[in-house]
Amino acid sequence: MATRHILDSQDPHYQEGRRMALELKHDHVLAEARRAALERKRAGSGGDHPRTSKRVFVGRGKPRGRRGGRRQASATVTHPPVECSLSSSVEVPSEILNPQEEFEKNMERLSNILASCPSAEPQRSSASSWSFRQQKASERWKEARPYHLQCLIAKEAVGHPSCCLCHEPAVIRCRECLPEDWFCGDCDVLHHKKQPLHNRESVIHGFFEAIPPTSCIIKGDGGYCTHEQACILPTVKVPDCSCEGTNFTVLPGKPVILITINGRFDLHQPLYKCQTCQQQWTPDSKDLLRSGYWPASVSNSTLYTLDLLSSFQELKVIAPGFSRQAFAKLLEHRTKQHHKYYFFLYIFQSGYINGDALQRSFLEFSYASFEEDQLCCSAPFTCPACTPEMLAVSADGNRKLYRFQRNTRCSDDPGFFEVLFVAEDSAVSTFVDTIQKAVRNTQGRGTCGDSQWTAARETSRRASKLDEEGMEVAVCRHGFLLKALNMYRGEIFAYPLYLQKELMPAKAKFFAMDVAFLPALQELTEMKPFLSIMHARAHATKCEIKWSGRNQEGAGTTAGEEVEQVNSYLSRCALTTKYMSKAARVDMVTLHAMGWNHKKSLSLHQALSTRYVKTCQRLQDETARLAALKTELHCTDELVSQWLSDVKEWAADETPDTSHATQGTTHRGLQQSIEGLYLSVRQRKQTLYRQNDSSKFRHRLRRKLAEDKKLLLQEMQKYNGLVLDSATNIDVAAVEHSLTGESSVSQIWPWEVHGSANISIKKQLHDQVMLAMRLQEEKSILVLEMAQHCTWLQSLAVVLKNKMAEEDKGNEGLCFLLRRRLSEVSERLQVVLQQYKTALGPEASVLLHVEAEDPSGLSSPDTSEDEEENTV
DSSP states (O other), X not given: OOOOOOOOTTOHHHHHHHHHHHHHHHHHHHHHHHHHHHHHHHHTTTSSSOOOOSOOOOSOSOOOOSXXXXXXXXXTOOOOOOOOOOSTTOOOOSSOOOHHHHHHHHHHHHHHHHHHSOOOOOOOOHHHHHHHHHHHHHXXXXXXXXXXXXXXXHTTOOOOOBOTTTOSBOOEEETTSTTSOEEOHHHHHHHTSSOTTSOEEEOTTSSOEEEOTTEEEEEETTEEEEEEOOOBOOOOOOOOOTTOOSOEEEEEEEEEEEEETTEEEXXXXXXXXXXXXXXXXXXXXXXXXXXXXXXXXXXXXXXXXXXXXXXXXXXXXXXTTOOHHHHHHHHHHHHHHHOHHHHHHHTTSTTTTOHHHHHHHHHHHHHHHHHXXXXXXXXXTOOGXXXXXXXXXXEEEETTSOEEOOOOGGGGSOOTTTTTSBOOHHHHHHHHHHHHHHSOOOXXXXXXXXXXXXXXXXXXXXXXXXXXXXXXXXEETTOOEEEEEEESSSSOTHHHHHHHHHTGGGOOSEEEESOOOOGGGGGGXXXXXXXXHHHHHTXXXXXXXXXXXXXXTTOTTOOSOHHHHHHHHHHHHHXXXXXXOHHHHHHHXXXXXXXXXXXXXXXXHHHHHHHHHHHHHHHHHHHHHHHHHHHHHTOOHHHHHXXXXXXXXXXXOOOOOOOOSSSHHHHHHHHHHHHHHHHHHHHHHHHTTTSOOOHHHHHHHHHHHHHHHHHHHHHHHXXXXXXXXXXXXXXXXXXXXXXXXXOOSOOOOXXXXXXXXXXXHHHHHHHHHHHHHHHHHHHHHHHHHHHHHHHHHHHHHHHHHHHHHHTTTSOHHHHHHHHHHHHHHHHHHHHHHHHHHHHHGGGGGGGHHHHHSOGGGGSOTTSOHHHHHHHO
C-alpha cells in the first residue's frame, strides 16, 4: 500500500525546494521577456530610432505572457543563448507573496535587465543574408578542402580486399556492383558474363587500372595475368526454333561495335544454337530495337543505344552549339576512362567513333521518332494557346543562320524534314519574283513612312562565299516557331510577306515585322500591320504612333519581339549548321525548332498564368498612374478624348513646316538629313549584335556609327545656327540621351509640331491611355488563350481515344503508344486546369465548361465510370 506524505511548510527541505522552484520560474520568465525585447528591438531597428511600444504598463492590468497577446516572431526562429546568471540576484522569499506583489516585483527586475541589455544587431536584408550564407558556405568549403583532398587520395589505396562471393583474394573491382564490388578472377567471369558493359578495374599491378570487357584475369603459376575473352552483346531472349526446344546454347557470333554513353565496346552478337535440331539463329533488327539498340548501318555491324541518341538530342536542344565532333570526342574520353588500354589499342585507327555515321544514325532515329509522334497525333508547330484563334504573328530575319558554300557530292540529297518547317526554296523564289513585278524596285534602302529602313528594300546583293545568307522566322506571341525560309538576297520585304501568306490559315489578326507601311502590298493579306515595340523605337515618331503595337486596338500587350527571343536561341545553332550540307542544315534546324516548341509547350500553362497575374497587377499600377497624370495635367475625360484625337491627327498630317519662305529649301534639307542620320544611328545600334556575328564586321559598323553620330551633331548645330527663334532649336542633350538607349521617349523634332501646341505633353498622356487600354485587353486575351489551351488538350484526348478504338484490333504496338499518349494528355490537362484556376481565382468560372464537357474522353477504355468521376 502506498504511503501518503504530508508536506510541512516549516520543514527546511520544503523551504529550500520552494526557493529553487521560484528561482527557476523567475529565470524562465525573465529569459522569455528578454527574448521578446530583443525581437522588438530587432523589428524596430530599420529606422533611426527604436520603435516604442504602444502599451505602457502602469502597475496594473494583464501582462502579455507566452500565450497572451500577439506573437512577435515565428516559433522556428532561434536566438543566441543569454550569457548572464540571475541566481545571485534572487532573493529568498521569507513569506509567500500574493500575485499582485509578485508581478510588481518581477516587472521591476525586468526593467533593470532591459536597461542593462545591449542593443540588438540590425536585421539583415535578403541580399546581405544571401551574401552572408555564401560567405559561410565558402568558409566551410575552405575548411573541408584538406579533408576532401585526403579522401580523394585515400580512395586510390588498394588494400587487401576479398571476393564478395567466395572470399578469396580479389583482383577485380566493379564500380557498378556496389556494395558488393570485389571479385576474384573466376567469380568475375561468372558474374559479368551477362553484364559485359560494367566498369571494371584490375589491381594485379598494385594499383587500379581500367580494363575492357574483353579482358579477364586468370591466376597462373607465375601470378595473375590478363587474357582475352569473347563478350556477347546483351539482348532480349530470341527463341526462334522450329522444334520449340528449350535446350539451346549461346555462342559468340559475328563481331559488333556497341557505342553507349560510356564509350565504345567491341562485342559479339549472340549466336543461338538449338541442341535438339541443331538450328542456329541471331537477333534481327526487331530484337535489337527491343533490346534498346539503334543501328548505325543497315548491316547492324555498329549499334548505338537509344539512351545515347536521346541524350545527344537533349544536348542539342539545350546547347545548340554542341557539335557531333565534340560529342564523339566525349565518347572517346569516356572509352579511355573505362578501359584505357582498350582505347590505346584503337586510338590510331581512323574513325574510332565516326562523327558522320553518328549524325546519319541520329537523323534516322529522329525522323523515326517524329513519324511515331505523328501517329500519336502530335503537332510540333502548333501553339495550343493560339488554336483556333491566333492573335499575332511576329516575323524577322536572322542573318546569323547562314551557311558556307560546300562542293560535296551529297549536297543535293533530300533531307528528312523537307518543307516541314523550312519552306521550299523554289516556291519562295517564285513568290519573290511575283512581288517584284507587282511593285517598283527600290535601290538601296526602302522607306517606311518618313524613315529609311534596310528591311524594306526589294533588291539586295548576294554574298559571294555563302549559299544561304540566313533565315526568316515566324513565331506566335507565345514564342512557338511556326514557319521559316532561307534568305538568299538579304532581308528583303518579300520574305516576311511569304510567311504571312503561308500563315493565313491561322487567321492571325496582326502581323509584326520591321516594316509595316507598304500600301501596294496590303491588299495581299487581311492581317493588320504591326510594328514591334523595339522596332518602333527605331522608326519616326509619327510612324510609331500609327503602326506600333501599343497603339493598335485589340493587340493587348503583344510586344512583337517574340521572334527576337527565338533568334537568340537559333543563332547558336549556326555554330554547327553553317558547315553542314544543305539538307543536313535544314534537318538540324528543324530538330532544334521542334525541341524549342516542346519545351515551350511544357511550360505554357505556367507562362500564361504568370503573365495573367503580372498583367492584373500592372493594370492596377498603370491605371493609378494614369489617374495621377490626369490630375497633374488637370484633364477631364472630354479633354483626354480631345488630346487623343489631336495626337492621331498630328501623326496623320504629313505636311512639312514651310513657315520660312526664303530659307524653306535649306531648312527642309537639313531636317531630312537630321531625321535620316538619327534613325540610321538608332537602327545600326539595334542590329549591331542582333544580325552580325563577325567582330571584324561589327568593328566597321561601329566606325560607321561613330561617323554618323558625329555628322548628326554637326547637322543639329548647323540647324540651330540657322533658326532665329530659340524656342524651335533642337535640344542636343536630349537627342544624345535618346541615342544611349536609356530613354524610351520618342524624339519629336521642332519642325514636326505643325502648329500643335504641347504635342509632347499630349503624346505623353496618349501613351499612358494606350498602355492602360492594352493592359485591359491583355487580361481578356489571356483568359481566352487559357480556355483555348484547355480545349485543345481536351480535343486531343478525344482524338486519341477515337484513334485508339480504331487501332484496337490492328497494330498492337501503336495501340499501346496511343494509350500512353492519352494518359499523358489527361494528366497534363488536370495540371493545366489547376494552374489556371489558381491564377484566375474567382474568374476561373470560364474554364468550368472545359472540364465538364466530356470527362469520358480523358480516361482510358479500361477505366470504370466511378474512376472517371473521381479523376475529373
